[in-house]
Each structure stands twice: as structure tokens, then as C-alpha cells.
Amino acid sequence: MRVSLRHAVLAALLDGEYSGYQLAKLFDLSVCNFWYAVPQQLYAELTRLERDGLIAGRRVIQHDRPNKRVFHVTDAGIGELAAFAAAPTKPSFIREDLLVMVQAVDELDAAPVIAQLEERAAAAAAKVDTFDRLLARMRGDLDEETFLREGDRVGPYLTCLRGRSFEQENAAWCTRAAAVLRTRAPSR
Amino acid sequence: MRVSLRHAVLAALLDGEYSGYQLAKLFDLSVCNFWYAVPQQLYAELTRLERDGLIAGRRVIQHDRPNKRVFHVTDAGIGELAAFAAAPTKPSFIREDLLVMVQAVDELDAAPVIAQLEERAAAAAAKVDTFDRLLARMRGDLDEETFLREGDRVGPYLTCLRGRSFEQENAAWCTRAAAVLRTRAPSR
DNA sequence: CAGACCATGTAAAACGTTACATGATTCG
């Protein structure tokens, strides 16, 4: 079985108990560094995972907002993850509209591409800041070296570091590409 | 219309005339930096693109190997790309099995994950070298600054730069993550 | 002549995306 959405969901649920809605937030914030999914996919996958006994749900009654069901990974779920981690990875998988545009930019009006590059640069820089805060929160009082040596749950920290470096490079590249294109097409 | 595979194919075909088979090679080598696709997708997309008049094909008779059909982008195809580039981009889209494994690694046997990280680090380093050669070939005698100011077709150069930096960061991160996990689990 | 590479597809199954649908609760 390939289906890695389920493994991404299982991996995210190791963090604690989450509802579908909370998971969707997480997939927007941090999990999106390595797995993109829309909320509808998550609800559907949670249903399947529970049916297959890889996660278990628990109803939470809330008074200040609608009730919800939160899920945690079962032993069978850990087993599924272990089997997944032991198998060879598929090639990585990037699909980036913006790069398609840049690839073609020589034959096109550069102005809208430049605008999008600059927007993206700003968004990426903002994400770097978000990740920095997330990383600081995860390592608490420890410095990075110590945390990585002695902390528990370094997995999420490591993936967050990768996300940070990705967004950092993204910001730098978008800025550079926009500058190059501006220089070449002084119009506008 | 979303469907960006078609735009990725169009963008790749701006480079010159390619057959489905050659395009598949290209999608493995350089286009994979921004768009992942398997050959069967490309053959199907080429058929659709030709039917829609966005590309045109030409039969090439070869004596040393089987005949083939090569394609180039038509004016209508350029128009389609222009419309695509003027529309806002979708959020970027990453799906990386290896990061899912690392996210979950604290609850799992780290050994196979470490092995895959090290493999991936080596593969990424090799890709950096490949990109360096590709970049050198694209800019010819010019240095990078000059090429980006005056060269024609900087689009592919820019996307290649992004690919290079991605693989560079990838190699560095994989190496670091593997080292961290090795330190924590001295077993094996 | 076997194995590698060139070259191109079809069909079925799996997966992902979009649009639609519903309803609770809080805040201003």
C-alpha cells in the first residue's frame, strides 16, 4: 500500500490528540512543509484510519464551542508507521506553479510573474518567522544542540528545521529572481 | 482551468522540440525541481495539448533508433501560458515521504530512517553537481551576473538555481538529521 | 541473442479537488 496521506496523518497525530479541524490547522501551519492536504482529505482519512483501527477517537464535550472528536494513534497505527518507515521512500514530489511561470518567463510578459515572486518572497519570510517561534517553543529553555541531543521528540523539530530552511531559500530566491527580471525588463 | 501539468509541459517545450520520451528524461533531470510527473502522464498530456492546438508535432525519421514525434509550442500555447502566468498561484505543494518518517521517528526504530537520510544526502549532493554542470553549460562563457543581465532565456537558469539551492539544503539537512539520530540512538 | 535503451501508448483503479451542505457558538 502506498497511500502516504495516512502516514502523514498518523505522524501528525503522534503529537497528541487532535480533531479533524485541529489537524487541518496543523496541516496548514507546520505539516505543510512535507505534506499538503485539504481538510476534506483529512476528514475522509480519519474515518478510514479509525475504521482500520490505526487510530481511536474520543468524544469531547465542549460548552464554549461545538463538540468534537479527537483522535490518537493506536499500537496498530504505530506498527503501520514502522512498516512505512522501513520501506524505501518514493522520489520527492514538488509541484510549484510559480516555478513553471519562471521557467516560461522569457516568452511572456514578466510583470505579473515579478509581482507574484515578490508576494511569495514576503510570504516565505513571514513563514521563516513563524517557524522560528515554533522552534523556540519546542526547544524551551535548551539551546538547539542540547535539545537535539537530549530532548524528547526531535522528529517535529527536525522537520520544522527543514521547513525553515526551505522557506528561507525560497525568500532569497524569489527576491533574486524578481530583481533579475526587473533589471531585464525596465518597463512598467 | 487549473491543470498545471499542461503548463509545466508547455514551459518545458519552450526549450526546443522534444518527443514524449525526451520530455520524460527532462522531467526526471531538471523539471523535477518544480514539477513531478511520470512518463505516462506526459504522453497523455501531449495528446491533449496537440488536440487543443497548443502544441504541434512533427514526425522525425531516425535510422539508428525508432522513429519519434517531436513537439513545439504554438502561438495558442504561448497564449495559454501567458494566461496561466497572469493568474494567482496555488499554494506550493510538497509531499515528502522521508519527512513524514522523520516526523514520526521518535516513536519508531531510527535505523532505517537514518539509512534513508544518508542515501538521500548522497543523492542530493550528486544532484547539486549535476545542476552545477547544467548551469555552467547554460551560461556558456559569461559569468552568472552578466548572463542574468544579458543572456537570453534566463527562466530555465533561474529555476535551475532554485533546484540547486533546494538540493544543497536537502543534502545539508539530511546529513544533520542523520547525525542527530545517530547520536541519540548509539545502538546498531 | 539477451539486456539496455528508445519510443509510445491503453485501461482500470486509486487518489485528490471542488462544490455543496449543515449546524453550533462567540464576538462585536
Add this chain to the structure above:
DNA sequence: CGAATCATGTAACGTTTTACATGGTCTG
């Protein structure tokens, strides 16, 4: 009470992946 946020889905449609299929040419 309207807008925002919380909360959870279904159904239809499109796209992607996998398995299967075929055959030419070259190299050792």
C-alpha cells in the same frame, strides 16, 4: 443579528498512478 470561527461531512468530478502492452534498434 451578521460575521467569524469551530466542527464535520457527502457527492461529483478530475487527475494521477499502476499495471499491462507492444515493438524497434544497438551493444556486447
